[in-house]
Amino acid sequence: AAAAGGIVKPLPPELFISHGTNAEMRWEAMRRQGYLTPADRFFVRNHTATPLIDARTWSLKLWGTGLRGRPTEDSPVELTYEDLLDLPSETLTASIECTGNGRGFFASQQGQEASGTPWKLGAVGVARWHGVRLSTVLRRAGITREAVDIMPRGLDADYVDKGENLGRVRRPLPVAKAMKDVLLAYRMNGAPLPADHGHPVRLVVPSWVGIASVKWLGDIQVADEPLFSPWNTRFYRLFGPAYPPDGSAPLTRMNVKSAFELPWEAELPAARPLALRGRSWSGGGRILRVEVSADGGATWRPARLRDRHPDPRGWARWEFGWQPSRPGPYELLARATDETGATQPATVPFNRLGYLFGAVVRHPVTVI
Numbered sequence: 001a002a003a004a005g006g007i008v009k010p011l012p013p014e015l016f017i018s019h020g021t022n023a024e025m026r027w028e029a030m031r032r033q034g035y036l037t038p039a040d041r042f043f044v045r046n047h048t049a050t051p052l053i054d055a056r057t058w059s060l061k062l063w064g065t066g067l068r069g070r071p072t073e074d075s076p077v078e079l080t081y082e083d084l085l086d087l088p089s090e091t092l093t094a095s096i097e098c099t100g101n102g103r104g105f106f107a108s109q110q111g112q113e114a115s116g117t118p119w120k121l122g123a124v125g126v127a128r129w130h131g132v133r134l135s136t137v138l139r140r141a142g143i144t145r146e147a148v149d150i151m152p153r154g155l156d157a158d159y160v161d162k163g164e165n166l167g168r169v170r171r172p173l174p175v176a177k178a179m180k181d182v183l184l185a186y187r188m189n190g191a192p193l194p195a196d197h198g199h200p201v202r203l204v205v206p207s208w209v210g211i212a213s214v215k216w217l218g219d220i221q222v223a224d225e226p227l228f229s230p231w232n233t234r235f236y237r238l239f240g241p242a243y244p245p246d247g248s249a250p251l252t253r254m255n256v257k258s259a260f261e262l263p264w265e266a267e268l269p270a271a272r273p274l275a276l277r278g279r280s281w282s283g284g285g286r287i288l289r290v291e292v293s294a295d296g297g298a299t300w301r302p303a304r305l306r307d308r309h310p311d312p313r314g315w316a317r318w319e320f321g322w323q324p325s326r327p328g329p330y331e332l333l334a335r336a337t338d339e340t341g342a343t344q345p346a347t348v349p350f351n352r353l354g355y356l357f358g359a360v361v362r363h364p365v366t367v368i
């Protein structure tokens with residue numbers, strides 16, 4: 001049964017910006033939060049609507065030519081929710097970020113509009129996920145040495161793109177990544193996974209594009225040959241003048257980004273020194289350095305990292321002391337560098353679907 005409005009949890013307008021079937025976290029909502037994004041503030045990205053699934057009747061089906069005995073879709077290897085709870089489990093702190101996070105800035109900062117949800121920077125969150133390693137389940141199901149790709153598929157409704165039915169959300173994942181650090185999560189921040197975030201079980205694919213973290217997981221095809229779906233051919237590649245005609249290779253890791261924990265177009269008091277706060281994160285690993293500019297990028301000063309050893313799969317919180325010299329409008333810029341040396345450029349090449357906007361974002365504020 002699909003929920004009427006598409007999203008089940010309440011979306012108070014002071015915490016979320018609504019984008020149809022999707023809901024973006026307002027960054028000011030993180031200002032008084034700890035390291036993690038609470039589940040009730042976590043962004044939601046739904047291709048259709050949140051399905052309500054009963055864990056007691058749910059099972060995970062595994063099938064395909066990459067499993068011993070080559071079980072078919074009609075007679076798969078099955079695991080119930082109870083079976084999953086009996087397997088060794090672990091906890092993982094990781095971000096999930098929409099590949100299009102920041103998409104709106106292609107238009108507002110670079111003058112070229114990309115198609116898709118015009119997110120600002122709130123299509124990201126960090127949570128503590130608990131569940132069973134995907135590698136444990138794949139081994140138990142009899143994955144063979146010949147397996148190359150798996151295809152997890154959600155139980156939400158078929159996705160219809162411009163009148164064309166593309167079937168259920170599914171995206172191939174290379175076996176090397178699937179066996180490395182992917183979790184079949186059934187808890188989020190210490191509570192059962194909420195409906196909007198994939199109840200009863202979702203994938204959490206650390207550091208990778210959000211689409212890889214399939215929610216409401218129903219089945220996994222395991223194949224001894226490469227797999228394809230619209231989610232690795234038509235979507236989640238870069239298309240545009242800077243890329244080959246068929247697009248880039250399918251996107252894997254996310255890039256470096258930073259956000260201020262401030263309302264968009266915030267009004268800030270001039271009278272006292274301001275402690276600006278924000279967070280930076282990267283699919284490339286740990287954030288090493290964050291710099292802030294309050295003069296449109298002419299000069300930069302280092303921000304102080306509040307997390308000494310930020311989780312490489314989460315984010316780094318930072319603080320920047322600023323005493324504005326006069327009232328009026330300002331643009332605040334934050335630029336992070338991760339452990340691979342990747343940093344945020346001033347602009348990025350355009351791509352039509354608006355993925356991976358990793359350029360420095362110009363955050364407008366007014367000092368009053």
Ligand code: MTE
Nearest residue numbers: 043044045046047098154197210213214215
């Ligand atoms: N899984 C299914 N089954 N259906 C979806 O629509 N959206 C994907 C991914 N998994 C999606 C899905 C996308 S594009 C993202 S960014 C993340 O889920 C969002 O996870 P969240 O809604 O828990 O924040």
